[in-house]
Amino acid sequence: MAAASASAFAASAAFSKPSSFTRSSPIQNPNPLSSTFKLPFPTNSPNYFFKPLKTSLNRPQFSTPSASSADAATVESSATTFHGLCYVIGDNIDTDQIIPAEYLTLVPSKPDEYEKLGSYALIGLPASYQTRFVEPGSTKTKYSIVIGGDNFGCGSSREHAPVALGASGVVAVVAESYARIFFRNSVATGEVYPVESEGRLCDECKTGDVVTIELGEKGNDGDKLINHTSGREYKLKPIGDAGPVIEAGGIFAYARKTGMIPTRA
Amino acid sequence: MASSAISPSSSLIFVDKKNVGFSALCAQPSFPFSTLTSKKRVSSKILSVMTPQQSERKPSTTGAVKTGMTMTEKILARASEKTHLSPGENSWVNVDVLMTHDVCGPGSIGIFKREFGENAKVWDREKLVIIPDHYIFTSDERANRNVDILRDFCIEQNIKYFYDIKDLGNFKANPDYKGVCHVALAQEGHCRPGEVLLGTDSHTCTAGAFGQFASGIGNTDAGFVLGTGKLLLKVPPTLRFVMDGEMPDYLLAKDLILQIIGEISVSGATYKAMEFVGSTVESLSMEERMTLCNMVVEAGGKNGIVPADATTYKYLEDKTSVPYEPVYSDGQARFLSEYRFDISKLEPLVAKPHSPDNRALARECKDVKIDRVYIGSCTGGKTEDFMAAAKVFLASGKKVKVPTFLVPATQKVWMDVYSLPVPGSGGKTCSQIFEEAGCDTPASPSCGACLGGPRDTYARMNEPQVCVSTTNRNFPGRMGHKEGEIYLASPYTAAASALTGFVTDPREFLQ
Numbered sequence: 001m002a003a004a005s006a007s008a009f010a011a012s013a014a015f016s017k018p019s020s021f022t023r024s025s026p027i028q029n030p031n032p033l034s035s036t037f038k039l040p041f042p043t044n045s046p047n048y049f050f051k052p053l054k055t056s057l058n059r060p061q062f063s064t065p066s067a068s069s070a071d072a073a074t075v076e077s078s079a080t081t082f083h084g085l086c087y088v089i090g091d092n093i094d095t096d097q098i099i100p101a102e103y104l105t106l107v108p109s110k111p112d113e114y115e116k117l118g119s120y121a122l123i124g125l126p127a128s129y130q131t132r133f134v135e136p137g138s139t140k141t142k143y144s145i146v147i148g149g150d151n152f153g154c155g156s157s158r159e160h161a162p163v164a165l166g167a168s169g170v171v172a173v174v175a176e177s178y179a180r181i182f183f184r185n186s187v188a189t190g191e192v193y194p195v196e197s198e199g200r201l202c203d204e205c206k207t208g209d210v211v212t213i214e215l216g217e218k219g220n221d222g223d224k225l226i227n228h229t230s231g232r233e234y235k236l237k238p239i240g241d242a243g244p245v246i247e248a249g250g251i252f253a254y255a256r257k258t259g260m261i262p263t264r265a
Numbered sequence: 266m267a268s269s270a271i272s273p274s275s276s277l278i279f280v281d282k283k284n285v286g287f288s289a290l291c292a293q294p295s296f297p298f299s300t301l302t303s304k305k306r307v308s309s310k311i312l313s314v315m316t317p318q319q320s321e322r323k324p325s326t327t328g329a330v331k332t333g334m335t336m337t338e339k340i341l342a343r344a345s346e347k348t349h350l351s352p353g354e355n356s357w358v359n360v361d362v363l364m365t366h367d368v369c370g371p372g373s374i375g376i377f378k379r380e381f382g383e384n385a386k387v388w389d390r391e392k393l394v395i396i397p398d399h400y401i402f403t404s405d406e407r408a409n410r411n412v413d414i415l416r417d418f419c420i421e422q423n424i425k426y427f428y429d430i431k432d433l434g435n436f437k438a439n440p441d442y443k444g445v446c447h448v449a450l451a452q453e454g455h456c457r458p459g460e461v462l463l464g465t466d467s468h469t470c471t472a473g474a475f476g477q478f479a480s481g482i483g484n485t486d487a488g489f490v491l492g493t494g495k496l497l498l499k500v501p502p503t504l505r506f507v508m509d510g511e512m513p514d515y516l517l518a519k520d521l522i523l524q525i526i527g528e529i530s531v532s533g534a535t536y537k538a539m540e541f542v543g544s545t546v547e548s549l550s551m552e553e554r555m556t557l558c559n560m561v562v563e564a565g566g567k568n569g570i571v572p573a574d575a576t577t578y579k580y581l582e583d584k585t586s587v588p589y590e591p592v593y594s595d596g597q598a599r600f601l602s603e604y605r606f607d608i609s610k611l612e613p614l615v616a617k618p619h620s621p622d623n624r625a626l627a628r629e630c631k632d633v634k635i636d637r638v639y640i641g642s643c644t645g646g647k648t649e650d651f652m653a654a655a656k657v658f659l660a661s662g663k664k665v666k667v668p669t670f671l672v673p674a675t676q677k678v679w680m681d682v683y684s685l686p687v688p689g690s691g692g693k694t695c696s697q698i699f700e701e702a703g704c705d706t707p708a709s710p711s712c713g714a715c716l717g718g719p720r721d722t723y724a725r726m727n728e729p730q731v732c733v734s735t736t737n738r739n740f741p742g743r744m745g746h747k748e749g750e751i752y753l754a755s756p757y758t759a760a761a762s763a764l765t766g767f768v769t770d771p772r773e774f775l776q
Contacts, residue, residue, distance in 0.1 A: 092531055092620060094740040101716040102745075104368045105400060105407035107414075108484065109375025113407075126741045126748075151532040154565065155738060156716075157467040159372060159483035179565055180536050181467060181481055188485035241355065241499070251489055251497060252380050260357065261493055264380075 082172045082193065082213040084144030086227075087133055088202050089125065093148055094155035095182065097124035099164040101156075108163040108189075115139050117160055118167030122146075131207050134168055141168045145211055146192075148175040149202040153182025159189060166191025172213055174225060174236070176200055187242050190250060196237040201225065204234065215239070333595025335503040336570050337538040340478040340592055344461045352502035352601075360392070361460035361477075363490050366446050367397040369465035369483075371414040376488030387422050388494035394426040394455055395419055396446040401711045402433055405719035409433070426453070436676065436709040444675035444710030447471040447643040451555060452677050454585030458573035459592050463490060468643050468737065470561045474554035475581075476573030476591050481562060501567045502601040503538040503594075504529075508545040510609035515775045517653060518553035519645060519735065519755035521545070522560045523614040524606065527624025535565030537601060540594065545608045546571055551580040552649040559644045560737050563621040613770050615733070616753035619741050627758050630768035636730035638665070638763040639744070640756055641672030641708075642715040645735020648681040650756040651707075655687045655695040657760035660774045664703035666766035670724035671704055672713040679710050704763070717745040726751075733762040 103120045106113040122133035134141045152175035162185050172193040186194040209229035223236035248254035255261045342350040344358045395415050400408035419427040430442040443449035447468050458476035465487045472479035490496050539561045554571045561569030573591040613627040673679040682695040714724040715736040729748035739751035757771035
């Protein structure tokens with residue numbers, strides 16, 4: 001199978017700096033629908049987006065202090081944990097299924113349109129998927145983790161795909177392999193964390209299972225996914241090359257850190 | 266179709282017999298020489314001449330034994346201002362051209378301003394090409410607003426190449442408007458050998474037909490390029506596809522790429538470059554090479570690439586005066602795999618629903634009743650694609666049995682359809698032949714229904730129907746309705762199918 005392993009790079013705000021308006025709305029912005037809404041720039045103060053879902057999710061720091069102090073030598077053991085209900089889909093889920101083309105008139109960098117994109121996440125899945133990902137009338141999903149098969153996100157380069165998933169409330173995707181542009185865009189936007197599984201978790205898990213993903217744990221175990229419903233654990237592949245970029249906080253932060261572009265005023 | 270996996274440890278991989286002989290004579294691999302002596306696929310321009318090393322020094326003592334590079338590796342190395350790059354290396358690459366359109370442009374602009382500041386200026390106002398093409402002829406307000414956003418930005422930044430449209434009721438009233446971005450890029454001379462072209466669209470790989478590195482990126486990456494003119498890219502290994510044999514007159518490049526995708530699957534080329542060489546490729550026109558490279562992304566490919574040659578230079582003669590320097594794969598370049606095809610043995614193909622790799626012979630699908638035919642898009646809506654369809658209608662002389670939608674990719678294609686004579690027709694134009702065959706009137710140029718789009722898009726599939734299409738993807742819902750069934754095919758096959766009302770091998774009419 002294709003070596004779609006974490007070998008993509010990309011852009012801005014990912015995990016160490018919970019970035020921009022996407023994370024702050026609706027908690028910090030009482031009126032996210034305002035057209036004069038000013039995008040708050042990321043600061044170094046850790047503010048976390050606590051999803052108003054049944055499952056408790058917290059997104060721990062990715063060594064924010066070390067990233068900004070460019071002190072790469074001290075690798076803080078910054079374990080990342082994702083926890084929630086999973087939604088299972090198959091192979092070759094293309095971007096038209098993730099976010100059909102008719103919704104691409106929504107511009108992801110506009111906050112209210114960002115929210116709308118979330119409501120259409122995975123609406124393109126065929127009728128064989130009996131459980132709706134986002135309930136009609138809602139903008140959020142109750143499934144914060146999507147489990148897929150091979151070649152997840154194939155098709156278009158539309159960044160609306162990982163954005164729609166993130167906007168709907170997905171925090172991580174676990175797939176057997178990724179199409180390169182989708183993977184790159186996921187790392188770039190920080191909308192969803194693209195995890196690669198060892199083997200076909202889409203055959204092992206069922207929609208509605210409660211799962212936990214543990215990444216970056218020191219120790220023999222390495223990265224893993226725990227399915228609490230079935231009581232089984234699965235190995236996950238390490239993030240690989242994209243790691244330093246994600247840890248720096250995306251390509252903009254990575255570029256600033258390495259002096260490629262000037263620091264933001 | 267031999268597929269030889271090549272082990273990276275051997276130093277003589279896929280190589281000309283001449284090079285093998287030559288290397289056996291030399292004490293060390295002096296690769297500048299190999300470019301001079303290997304006659305195939307090398308520029309006649311001598312880029313550098315070097316006297317042979319006289320000393321007995323072994324390669325290992327020079328400290329810099331460099332393996333040959335593929336075209337893709339060379340282009341990325343040069344664009345990174347490095348002498349050498351290997352697959353797997355990550356490098357900051359200078360971008361020669363960045364393209365965006367109405368769907369992804371506004372988002373990219375938003376990110377650019379957010380990261381570089383409201384008053385930031387793009388890195389080079391002449392290297393950005395903004396081409397509205399996706400959702401143009403629609404009453405959807407947001408779609409129209411998105412074109413306005415592009416315009417505002419281009420005015421603010423004084424962008425040189427903005428192919429604007431304001432009068433949606435009459436596309437011809439817009440002198441700057443072109444249409445489908447990938448075809449417009451080629452027609453306007455923005456594709457040049459040896460360069461790096463990135464675009465916020467998966468089919469940006471089309472431009473690889475010109476011997477350049479061309480690949481699709483997302484909004485955030487594009488926002489980064491807007492500010493810096495660079496991007497961090499990982500060098501892909503190259504899969505080589507050697508196609509030899511005379512192209513039968515019932516086959517088109519679309520059949521070739523469907524053959525390949527069916528062979529390696531929709532993820533067979535993920536993160537890899539696909540290099541197309543061989544006598545068949547050399548015989549292809551630029552538009553056919555574009556079709557070949559266009560669907561590289563459907564195999565998961567990062568980029569597709571065809572070595573530049575006389576055909577390329579001729580095409581570019583009247584389109585650009587920007588100097589360019591082609592590059593070619595070294596004789597000792599390493600390829601991940603090599604696939605060989607004898608084209609003379611291939612037959613017209615389709616990709617059945619719902620995947621571009623669901624390959625089947627067109628003749629084996631002759632019992633599939635269809636509801637409509639769509640001829641258009643960057644893949645199958647170029648001038649030559651319409652000429653090909655017209656050829657089939659002409660040969661038949663009959664009328665189509667199902668609604669047949671024609672969407673020229675650009676203004677220029679539309680004009681060609683209405684003005685160029687079709688060989689063997691006694692001076693008729695494509696448009697006349699289409700009219701006589703009962704096809705729909707050629708529509709306003711844009712991406713159209715290839716990707717569904719807003720509900721009022723011309724030829725959008727709003728009911729579950731069966732369509733034969735010259736477009737590039739057939740995943741569920743691609744052209745609109747989730748239960749729509751799309752058979753991807755060449756313009757020949759599409760036209761033949763329109764005439765019978767079933768999926769039809771074009772040999773029914775062409776032989």
